[in-house]
Amino acid sequence: MIKKYRRSRYRILSLGAVIFFALMMAAGCSSANEKNRGPVHLAVIIGAHANAPRVNTSVMYDAVLEACGQSGSTISLIVNDGAPYASVVTVPETKSGLSAEKYRAIAEERAAQILSMADQMFAKTAESDLLSAITLAGRQLNAEEGGRKELIIIDSGLTTAEPLDFSESLLEGITAEQVVSLLETQRALPDLQEIDSVRFFNIGDVAEPQSRITEANRGTLTEVWGSILKQAGAKEIEFRTDLPLSTFYAEGEVPTVSTVTVLERASALVLTEMNLSEIDAVSFDEETIAFLADTDELVDREAAKTALEGVAAYMAEHPEFRAMLVGTTAKFGDLENCISLSEKRAEAVKGLLVENGVDGDRLETAGMGYENPFYKNDQKDGTLDETAAAQNRAVILIDASGIAAKQIQRKGS
DSSP states (O other), X not given: OOOXXXXXXXXXXXXXXXXXXXXXHTOOOOOTTHHHHOXXXXXXXXXXXXXXXXXXXXXXXXXXXXXXXXXXXXXXXXXXXXXXXXXXXXXXXXXXXXXXXXXXHHHHHHHHHHHHHHHTOOOOSSSOOHHHHHHHHHHHHHTSOSSEEEEEEESOOOOEETTEEXXXXXXXXXXXXXXXXXHHHTTOOOOOXXXXXXXXXXXXXXXXXXXXXXXXXXXXXXXXXXXXXXXXXXXXXXXXXXXXXXXXXXXXXXXXXXXXXXXXXXXXXXXXXXXXXXXXXXXXXTTTSOBOTTSSOBSOHHHHHHHTHHHXXXXXXXXXXXXXXXXXXXXXXXXXXXXXXHXXXXXXXXXXXXXXXXXXXXXXXXXXXXXXXXXXXXXXXXXXXXXXXXXXXXXXXXXXTSHHHHHHHHHHO
C-alpha cells in the first residue's frame, strides 16, 4: 500500500542573482520598529502540478508582506513535484530615515514581485512528492538563525512518490498512525522542531483527470498530514479548505501526476442519478445491498434491485461502458472461503443488474475476499472492528476498462 523509502532528490535554485538588482533598487522595506520585531523566515510550498487547481498565491500575500517588512528575513519558494526545488530571497538591510508610508510602499512592491515569481514557478518533474517538499522547507528554515519561522503549504496533499505514494493505495485504508509509524521506522519524518506555525491550504482540492475527493477522503488527508506535521515538531498547525478555487493547468503545461483511486459509498450518492464517468469505484455495502450472514442470499431483494437502478440507467445511456463487480469481505475466517463467498455475492449483484435491463455480457465479476485494493483496515486490538467490517462486506463496481480492473484481472489470471 505504501512503498519503501528512497531518498528523494532535491534541487535548490537561488533567485538571488535573478532579482537581486530589483530588490536593491527597491531599497529598505521595514517599518521603523523592525529591529524590535526581528526577521521572519517564511517557506511556501507551491503545489503547481497536474491533478490540482492552479495555485492561488494570493493566500500567501499577508505573510510575504510581513516578511518584506523586516530586514534579514528570508522567503523560500518551494515547488512540489517529483523532485522539489527551491528559490530563496533574502530581504536586504534597510535604509533609514524613510517615512512609514514609504516603508509600506516598498514592502508592498517587493511582496508583489515575489508573488509574481511564485505565479511563474511550475512543476518540472513528474509526480508529487509533498513529503520531500516539506523536508526541504524544514531544512531551509532550520538553516536560518533567530526570528520567527513559518511554513505555508498550498497543495492537494495527494502525494504520489515514495515513501507516501497514495496512488498505490486507497485513502479509505490508510490511517494517520500507520503512516507516522512507517515514517518513523524509515527515519523519513521532516524536522520541523524550529517551525512556529504551519498553514495548509487547499488540501483535497483536485482537478481532472484526478477524480473528485470525498469529504471522508479529505478528512483522512487532513488527519494524515496533521499527524505528520505534529510528529515532525510543528508548534501550530492550521488547515484552510474554505477558499475559492483558482483556474486549472492546461494539458501539457505541467508534467503528469498519477491519479489516486477514490472509492464512493453508494449510500452517499444519489443512486437514481449516478454518473459513473466521474467516479472511480462505487461500494454497495451493507447499507444498500445486504446479504444474510455467510451466504449470497439477499436480505431484501427488491430493495437491493432498487439500489442498482442508477447503475442500470447509466449503462443504458452509455452503451460503451462495461462494469466489473468485485466482491469483498471483512478480514475474518479462511481466505479461500471469503473469496468464494465474495464471488457468489458479485454474481448475485450481476443478476440484479440483468433484471434491471443490463446486458450480462457487459458485466464482469470477481471475488477477492479481504485481499483487495479496496480493503479498509477492520482489525482493532486483535479483534474485528464491526464498523469497518460492515463496509468491507461489499460488492464494488468499477470501470472494466480502468486501471483497477486490469490489476484485478492480472491477479486472477
